[in-house]
Amino acid sequence: MVIEKICCLGAGYVGGPTCSVIALKCPDIRVTVCDMSVERINQWNSEKLPIYEPGLDEVVQKCRGKNLFFSTDIAKGIREADLIFISVNTPTKLYGNGKGRAADLKYIEGAARMIAELATSNKIVVEKSTVPVKAAEIIMKILRANTKPGVEYQILSNPEFLAEGSAIVDLLEADRVLIGGEDTAEGHEAVKKLCWVYEHWIDTKNILTTNTWSSELSKLAANAFLAQRISSINSLSAVCEATGADVSEVARAVGKDSRIGPKFLEASIGFGGSCFQKDILNLIYLCECLNLPEVAAYWQQVIDLNDYQKTRFTRKVIESLFNTITDKKIAILGFSFKKNTGDTRESPAIHVAKTLLEEGAKLHIYDPKVEHDQIFFELTHPSITSEPELFRKNIQIHNTAYSAIAGTHAIVLCTEWDEFKELDYKKIYDVMMKPAYIFDGRKILDHDSLVNMGFHVQTIGKRLSRTNSLRAQGSQAQP
Numbered sequence: 001m002v003i004e005k006i007c008c009l010g011a012g013y014v015g016g017p018t019c020s021v022i023a024l025k026c027p028d029i030r031v032t033v034c035d036m037s038v039e040r041i042n043q044w045n046s047e048k049l050p051i052y053e054p055g056l057d058e059v060v061q062k063c064r065g066k067n068l069f070f071s072t073d074i075a076k077g078i079r080e081a082d083l084i085f086i087s088v089n090t091p092t093k094l095y096g097n098g099k100g101r102a103a104d105l106k107y108i109e110g111a112a113r114m115i116a117e118l119a120t121s122n123k124i125v126v127e128k129s130t131v132p133v134k135a136a137e138i139i140m141k142i143l144r145a146n147t148k149p150g151v152e153y154q155i156l157s158n159p160e161f162l163a164e165g166s167a168i169v170d171l172l173e174a175d176r177v178l179i180g181g182e183d184t185a186e187g188h189e190a191v192k193k194l195c196w197v198y199e200h201w202i203d204t205k206n207i208l209t210t211n212t213w214s215s216e217l218s219k220l221a222a223n224a225f226l227a228q229r230i231s232s233i234n235s236l237s238a239v240c241e242a243t244g245a246d247v248s249e250v251a252r253a254v255g256k257d258s259r260i261g262p263k264f265l266e267a268s269i270g271f272g273g274s275c276f277q278k279d280i281l282n283l284i285y286l287c288e289c290l291n292l293p294e295v296a297a298y299w300q301q302v303i304d305l306n307d308y309q310k311t312r313f314t315r316k317v318i319e320s321l322f323n324t325i326t327d328k329k330i331a332i333l334g335f336s337f338k339k340n341t342g343d344t345r346e347s348p349a350i351h352v353a354k355t356l357l358e359e360g361a362k363l364h365i366y367d368p369k370v371e372h373d374q375i376f377f378e379l380t381h382p383s384i385t386s387e388p389e390l391f392r393k394n395i396q397i398h399n400t401a402y403s404a405i406a407g408t409h410a411i412v413l414c415t416e417w418d419e420f421k422e423l424d425y426k427k428i429y430d431v432m433m434k435p436a437y438i439f440d441g442r443k444i445l446d447h448d449s450l451v452n453m454g455f456h457v458q459t460i461g462k463r464l465s466r467t468n469s470l471r472a473q474g475s476q477a478q479p
């Protein structure tokens with residue numbers, strides 16, 4: 001039952017942390033994480049890792065150079081490994097058949113072709129990336145069509161369920177590990193070997209084994225269910241704002257039902273991150289290909305509602321500021337798609353900032369972990385604007401929340417970083433233009449005390465007494 005060497009293709013948000021934890025828990029296994037990006041591998045080998053993830057630095061420091069290696073020598077990694085994780089990106093297709101919905105499997109195919117070309121001994125190839133159902137068949141076809149004499153492959157599906165910002169805890173204390181394989185003697189043997197790796201720290205009863213297609217579909221299903229809960233509570237947040245109900249109270253009351261449960265019921269400005277939207281689109285495309293239009297339409301609603309929530313929030317900001325924000329200074333607090341990560345992929349803050357910039361606002365942005373260049377990259381990307389220089393001129397990035405806020409008309413809180421709860425809002429009130437507005441897109445601030453200080457406060461899913469919004473007043477008042 002021995003796996004002595006593991007290679008992982010893809011040193012990203014999944015490959016890096018997952019393999020670091022495997023190395024930590026399996027000192028008897030040599031783990032090599034490979035990537036084509038020299039820059040990324042250099043960062044993994046430096047003091048400043050390419051991703052921010054609580055607890056990751058410590059794990060890497062313990063294992064790197066002992067049984068954990070980061071390398072661009074993909075050929076060596078593949079040749080030496082008994083088991084290869086494919087942990088490459090699977091973005092939504094940007095062109096061609098299935099554009100905007102289907103998963104682009106070019107990196108998966110590229111990885112499979114590399115393995116086929118370079119492997120000289122038997123390999124267990126494990127799909128760690130999130131893929132459409134039946135992707136394992138594509139990998140198998142490529143490997144078997146190009147196999148060298150005497151080399152045999154087994155393909156397993158082992159999707160990853162970690163969430164960014166809590167990746168290390170999620171990996172160490174996984175609710176479950178899911179492994180799908182072929183229903184053959186060789187398939188069962190390969191599944192057993194991968195189970196053995198995880199059994200170093202995961203209770204056997206939490207390691208689920210299924211057929212390959214169930215495993216692939218379960219990953220899409222899990223993300224679709226999670227996103228659906230957020231869209232459900234966000235839909236109710238609009239009802240709360242219109243009626244005087246409070247979405248946090250509704251979520252608490254609903255979540256107390258043990259059949260529903262309390263998690264993932266935080267109303268917000270909408271979900272972001274690299275996967276929820278991509279994976280639901282992937283599921284929708286699959287349903288369309290399978291001629292299941294009603295099922296496709298059902299899941300499409302989860303995404304439509306998310307877009308509605310982002311737009312609804314941004315519209316509220318603009319309307320509250322007397323429907324004119326040209327040249328107004330607005331502070332954006334938080335740019336990552338959630339706290340405890342520097343990842344900005346599909347961050348709702350991008351939508352908010354883009355819309356405010358289009359209306360002529362001057363944005364002062366602060367995020368504790370996102371690199372300044374990354375913010376400029378996201379907001380001046382051709383998919384965001386055809387006038388990058390104009391946008392750039394109206395964006396200033398700050399190193400502290402206080403400096404971002406000084407002299408602004410409004411604060412728009414987009415990410416729920418803990419430090420935003422600790423700011424001295426009395427001091428902040430004094431240095432803002434009046435009337436001073438706060439739009440709390442994450443429901444993390446003490447709204448009553450902010451109102452008492454003099455702020456006009458708006459949040460998600462709750463009507464506050466002093467909002468001064470045009471819609472609330474039904475007037476066209478000017479400042």
Ligand SMILES: NC(=O)C1=CN([C@@H]2O[C@H](COP(=O)(O)OP(=O)(O)OC[C@H]3O[C@@H](n4cnc5c(N)ncnc54)[C@H](O)[C@@H]3O)[C@@H](O)[C@H]2O)C=CC1
Nearest residue numbers: 009010011012013014035036088089090107111129130160
């Ligand atoms: N980000 C997350 O929290 C989670 C992501 N996933 C899934 O895991 C997969 C990877 O996601 P991330 O790690 O976020 O992506 P990422 O973009 O951070 O990393 C992917 C890496 O793969 C590398 N790569 C591409 N082709 C390669 C090849 N042939 N050989 C070696 N390296 C290659 C790229 O250079 C890149 O560094 C995706 O399918 C995603 O849906 C699953 C669970 C959580």
Ligand SMILES: O=C(O)[C@H]1O[C@H](OP(=O)(O)OP(=O)(O)OC[C@H]2O[C@@H](n3ccc(=O)[nH]c3=O)[C@H](O)[C@@H]2O)[C@H](O)[C@@H](O)[C@@H]1O
Nearest residue numbers: 160161162163164230264265266268271272273275337338
């Ligand atoms: O496949 C993936 O990539 C991963 O996607 C999500 O993880 P992640 O996107 O990293 O982070 P989440 O904690 O799920 O948050 C996603 C978005 O939903 C938002 N959210 C989350 C929870 C909530 O109650 N309300 C809410 O608006 C977050 O702020 C964030 O923008 C899943 O939680 C992971 O299980 C999965 O492995």
